[in-house]
Amino acid sequence: xxxxxMRDGGVTKQRLVVVGNGMAGCRAVEEILKRAxxxxxxxxxxxxxxxxxxxxxxxxxxxxxxxxxxxxINDEAWYSGNGITLHAGRAVTAVDPAAKVVRAEGxxxxxxxxxILANGSDPVRLPLPGADLKGVVTFRDLDDVDAMVAAAxxxxxxxxxxxxxxxxxxAAYGLAxxxxxxxxxxxxxxxxxxxxxxxxxxxxxxxxxxxxxQTVLGAxxxxxxxxxxxxxxxxxxxGRVLPCDILVMAVGIRxxxxxxxxxxxxxxxxxxxxxxxxxSDPSIFAVGECAEHRGIAYGLVAPIWDMCRxxxxxxxxxxxxxxxxxxxxxxxxSGVDVFSAGRFSGGEGCEDIVFRDAGRxxxxxxxxxxxxxxxxxxxxxxVDGNWYFDLMKSGRDVSDIRETLVFGQAVTExxxxxxxxxxxxxxxxxxxxxxxxxxxxxQITQAITGQGLTTLDDVRAVTKASASCGSCTxxxxxxxxxxxxxxxxxxxGPKPVCKCTHHGHAVVRQRIVAEQLKSMPAVxxxxxxxxPDGCASCRPALNYYLICAWPGDYRDDKQSRFINERVHxxxxxxxxxxxxxxxxxxxxxxxxxxxxxxxxxxxxxxxxKVTGGQRIDLLGVKKDDLPKVWxxxxxxxxxxxxxxxxxxxxxxxxxxxxxCRFGTQDSxxxxxxxxxxxxxSWSPAKVKLAVSGCxxxxxxxxxxxxGVICVDSGYEIHLGGAAxxxxxxxxxxxxxxxxxxxxxxxxxxxxxxxxxxxxxxRIYKWMDRVGLDGIRAKxxxxxxxxxxxxxxxFSQRFxxxxxxxxxxxxxxxxxxxxxxxxxxxxxx
Amino acid sequence: MNAMxxxxxxxxxxxVTDIPLRGARRVPTPxxxxxxxxxxxxxxxxxxxxxxxxxGPLSQGIVHGHAVACPLHNWNxxxxxxxxxxxxxxxxxxxxxxxxxxxxxxxxxxxxxxA
Numbered sequence: 035x036x037x038x039x040m041r042d043g044g045v046t047k048q049r050l051v052v053v054g055n056g057m058a059g060c061r062a063v064e065e066i067l068k069r070a071x072x073x074x075x076x077x078x079x080x081x082x083x084x085x086x087x088x089x090x091x092x093x094x095x096x097x098x099x100x101x102x103x104x105x106x107i108n109d110e111a112w113y114s115g116n117g118i119t120l121h122a123g124r125a126v127t128a129v130d131p132a133a134k135v136v137r138a139e140g141x142x143x144x145x146x147x148x149x150i151l152a153n154g155s156d157p158v159r160l161p162l163p164g165a166d167l168k169g170v171v172t173f174r175d176l177d178d179v180d181a182m183v184a185a186a187x188x189x190x191x192x193x194x195x196x197x198x199x200x201x202x203x204x205a206a207y208g209l210a211x212x213x214x215x216x217x218x219x220x221x222x223x224x225x226x227x228x229x230x231x232x233x234x235x236x237x238x239x240x241x242x243x244x245x246x247x248q249t250v251l252g253a254x255x256x257x258x259x260x261x262x263x264x265x266x267x268x269x270x271x272x273g274r275v276l277p278c279d280i281l282v283m284a285v286g287i288r289x290x291x292x293x294x295x296x297x298x299x300x301x302x303x304x305x306x307x308x309x310x311x312x313x314s315d316p317s318i319f320a321v322g323e324c325a326e327h328r329g330i331a332y333g334l335v336a337p338i339w340d341m342c343r344x345x346x347x348x349x350x351x352x353x354x355x356x357x358x359x360x361x362x363x364x365x366x367x368s369g370v371d372v373f374s375a376g377r378f379s380g381g382e383g384c385e386d387i388v389f390r391d392a393g394r395x396x397x398x399x400x401x402x403x404x405x406x407x408x409x410x411x412x413x414x415x416x417v418d419g420n421w422y423f424d425l426m427k428s429g430r431d432v433s434d435i436r437e438t439l440v441f442g443q444a445v446t447e448x449x450x451x452x453x454x455x456x457x458x459x460x461x462x463x464x465x466x467x468x469x470x471x472x473x474x475x476x477q478i479t480q481a482i483t484g485q486g487l488t489t490l491d492d493v494r495a496v497t498k499a500s501a502s503c504g505s506c507t508x509x510x511x512x513x514x515x516x517x518x519x520x521x522x523x524x525x526x527g528p529k530p531v532c533k534c535t536h537h538g539h540a541v542v543r544q545r546i547v548a549e550q551l552k553s554m555p556a557v558x559x560x561x562x563x564x565x566p567d568g569c570a571s572c573r574p575a576l577n578y579y580l581i582c583a584w585p586g587d588y589r590d591d592k593q594s595r596f597i598n599e600r601v602h603x604x605x606x607x608x609x610x611x612x613x614x615x616x617x618x619x620x621x622x623x624x625x626x627x628x629x630x631x632x633x634x635x636x637x638x639x640x641x642x643k644v645t646g647g648q649r650i651d652l653l654g655v656k657k658d659d660l661p662k663v664w665x666x667x668x669x670x671x672x673x674x675x676x677x678x679x680x681x682x683x684x685x686x687x688x689x690x691x692x693x694c695r696f697g698t699q700d701s702x703x704x705x706x707x708x709x710x711x712x713x714x715s716w717s718p719a720k721v722k723l724a725v726s727g728c729x730x731x732x733x734x735x736x737x738x739x740x741g742v743i744c745v746d747s748g749y750e751i752h753l754g755g756a757a758x759x760x761x762x763x764x765x766x767x768x769x770x771x772x773x774x775x776x777x778x779x780x781x782x783x784x785x786x787x788x789x790x791x792x793x794x795x796r797i798y799k800w801m802d803r804v805g806l807d808g809i810r811a812k813x814x815x816x817x818x819x820x821x822x823x824x825x826x827x828f829s830q831r832f833x834x835x836x837x838x839x840x841x842x843x844x845x846x847x848x849x850x851x852x853x854x855x856x857x858x859x860x861x862x
Numbered sequence: 863m864n865a866m867x868x869x870x871x872x873x874x875x876x877x878v879t880d881i882p883l884r885g886a887r888r889v890p891t892p893x894x895x896x897x898x899x900x901x902x903x904x905x906x907x908x909x910x911x912x913x914x915x916x917x918g919p920l921s922q923g924i925v926h927g928h929a930v931a932c933p934l935h936n937w938n939x940x941x942x943x944x945x946x947x948x949x950x951x952x953x954x955x956x957x958x959x960x961x962x963x964x965x966x967x968x969x970x971x972x973x974x975x976x977a
Contacts, residue, residue: 223883224904227904231902231903232883232902232903378903379901379903379904379905379928384928386927565926565927566902566903566927567884567902567903567926567927568926569926569927569929569931570923570924570926570931570936570938573924573926574924592882592885593882593883593884593885593924593925594884594924595924596924596933597922597923597924597933598933600922601922605919605922605933605934607916607934609917609918609919609922848880848882848887852887852888852889852890852895853875853876853880853881853887853888853889853898854873854874854875854876854889855890856873856874856875856889857873857875857889857890857891857896857970857972858890858891858892
């Protein structure tokens with residue numbers, strides 16, 4: 035009976051066979067039926083023994099928010115009503131393009147005139163030891179969901195999901211929703227890193243925590259552990275073991291190309307198709323995740339719909355050409371709104387618009403290129419996702435709506451046709467300007483005219499408008515401008531930390547502590563930074579503020595430090611470095627000097643110089659030699675002198691009562707004691723100390739940040755000297771009777787400066803700003819002094835460590851080695 | 863923009879993940895180091911490791927957005943064009959090294975000797 039078409043109403047029907055009963059196969063058939071209901075005699079093969087269902091809705095089924103019946107797209111009535119033969123549960127074993135026949139399990143042979151391959155993709159299974167254990171599943175079909183649901187029935191069960199992409203997160207959320215302790219293990223540092231930037235990724239991590247999903251980032255899976263043939267845990271490369279009762283691998287998909295390949299079709303990553311979805315055989319087409327179009331194999335549903343429309347046009351004599359798809363992503367986790375489309379990484383000629391609303395947990399980032407939307411990342415409020423996506427796809431120039439674009443469609447279209455000034459002018463007096471404090475336009479204009487306000491700060495002080503989150507600042511400024519006309523002066527007030535924020539240092543410091551902000555993304559979100567990852571000014575400042583506020587919790591961000599602090603040496607004009615070992619109180623020994631001399635010889639160090647801080651500087655060390663130089667200095671008992679640090683540098687001393695005929699106290703001993711207790715501490719700017727044994731002041735203590743002048747009756751503690759850009763003598767902070775009290779007072783004032791100083795603000799400037807009297811009152815109050823000292827001592831538990839020794843031990847060794855030497859001997 | 867154009871090969875210099883996020887690594891060549899950057903959003907850029915100002919090693923600077931701050935005098939250099947930004951715009955340019963990222967590997971444009 036081969037090659038004889040069925041006759042229907044006098045027209046010969048062509049035989050259409052579809053391999054794949056999933057989203058793509060059925061949608062292709064639907065699209066064809068829409069256009070030409072009687073043209074084909076249709077047969078569909080499906081490997082799963084059930085009707086066609088909406089695979090992307092498996093996540094809500096897992097989460098128990100939907101049932102299988104809810105996600106069935108086409109029930110049996112659809113197949114029979116359209117005269118479609120469904121071969122469910124029968125996998126196709128071969129395609130014979132020469133004979134135009136499909137062969138399936140059980141010896142079934144079905145001839146075709148037109149064949150559509152829509153057999154999708156397979157989930158990737160990582161080849162980890164233990165991957166074949168019971169309880170290790172992927173997240174692809176209903177069987178996987180059933181296995182996960184069964185595992186969740188045990189009380190207090192634990193689940194591990196490998197893969198922090200869309201599917202992995204939805205799987206973890208579903209398992210958590212079913213009562214399991216779910217942990218997502220992700221190789222990268224950011225969840226959904228292909229769709230989200232770091233800021234949105236951070237918010238997502240936090241939001242998932244609220245939903246009971248823990249996240250382990252930057253985690254390399256090493257081995258799946260089993261017990262009696264069943265999974266019981268996952269071991270990471272760093273040795274951590276995450277116990278689990280079920281392990282889900284959600285690490286990506288691989289297009290199914292095997293069937294096409296054995297049939298002799300061209301297959302790369304997927305089955306290669308042209309713009310008409312045609313494979314290398316003119317009678318065979320491919321759509322969906324198995325297909326590769328212009329080098330791309332898609333894994334999302336929108337491109338599948340686009341492909342199916344084109345294919346249906348082509349198969350019903352229409353004109354159709356698939357041009358590839360622009361992608362957008364939405365995460366399906368209830369209560370977590372995430373949307374991403376296009377490019378979020380900017381580039382040449384691109385411009386970022388960032389909006390953060392800390393109160394609502396909202397982050398929006400739009401990327402504009404040549405005045406058009408090139409990408410969007412939305413977190414916490416994704417209602418405008420489709421609008422941005424449409425703007426992006428249409429390529430519309432958005433320069434005219436740029437000012438309001440980030441506030442969404444409603445705001446933008448509500449104001450369209452108006453320039454921002456006239457838009458504000460057109461607002462009614464009852465229109466709310468500041469949402470945080472419920473201030474409307476009328477109140478602001480009244481306050482301005484009634485009380486003679488002229489600056490933004492005045493308005494903030496009187497009305498509270500824009501005094502909280504600050505996002506309405508431009509609107510308030512426009513109201514000011516409109517009301518005052520020429521009398522308007524631009525914003526004055528505390529100087530912002532940098533261009534990434536309108537907040538000054540004081541507010542930033544205070545809120546880090548008050549709101550327990552413990553990471554850089556947390557600070558940037560809460561304080562509504564206007565850039566995605568800050569700049570070279572604010573990042574070092576935030577890093578310091580976090581270190582100071584949370585010494586035990588915050589992990590130092592190396593990439594937010596200037597090069598000198600990152601490599602524990604001082605960069606010189608030619609790119610070499612200088613190395614200064616610590617000499618406690620300026621005291622050294624023959625053994626140390628011998629070791630230094632040996633290092634100089636061994637590493638051919640061109641210049642050796644005595645510094646003003648009573649130490650020895652080795653200049654011209656090559657970067658790659660640094661760890662070896664440190665290793666040799668360490669071996670002789672020397673540690674980093676932190677000559678590069680915004681932190682404690684040197685403690686200069688004179689010889690004091692031990693040798694000097696005028697010495698009143700053991701100034702050398704006190705200097706050594708201070709340095710040994712305080713070294714390694716970070717501060718807003720560099721801190722230099724000196725201790726002089728008598729008022730002759732040979733250690734020059736009265737031009738140091740903190741100085742001590744020993745006298746017969748005790749110790750004068752001096753503060754706020756400088757001998758650099760500015761020359762400034764110290765002022766007396768306090769006088770104490772014993773050496774112990776001197777140490778307490780000095781550590782306490784250091785801590786006060788650490789907690790109050792603005793980044794890069796030297797002690798003398800801090801003292802000018804806050805006033806010496808206030809500082810003195812705290813240091814002379816025994817309780818406050820004690821509390822400050824204790825906080826300093828606690829912090830020192832974490833930072834009184836030699837960074838050189840850590841590098842010698844191999845930490846961050848990539849910093850000191852070239853990435854590759856492969857181009858070294860090739861002319862480049 | 864001042865990109866190297868006379869190349870005839872791609873050299874694999876390592877994995878994207880060999881570079882810390884918001885960091886850089888050096889690749890030595892006979893004509894001086896190349897700095898390979900990885901930005902916070904995971905993109906990779908390569909420039910000659912020389913600031914157009916005083917030749918400072920850009921690989922040692924702080925990477926922020928798609929820019930790096932030179933460690934010597936804090937000039938900000940646009941990673942995609944090699945041009946100084948802000949007030950220093952128009953004062954010279956650092957050559958851009960073409961690169962490709964394939965399967966997580968970084969390939970730099972290079973010139974091979976004829977075999």
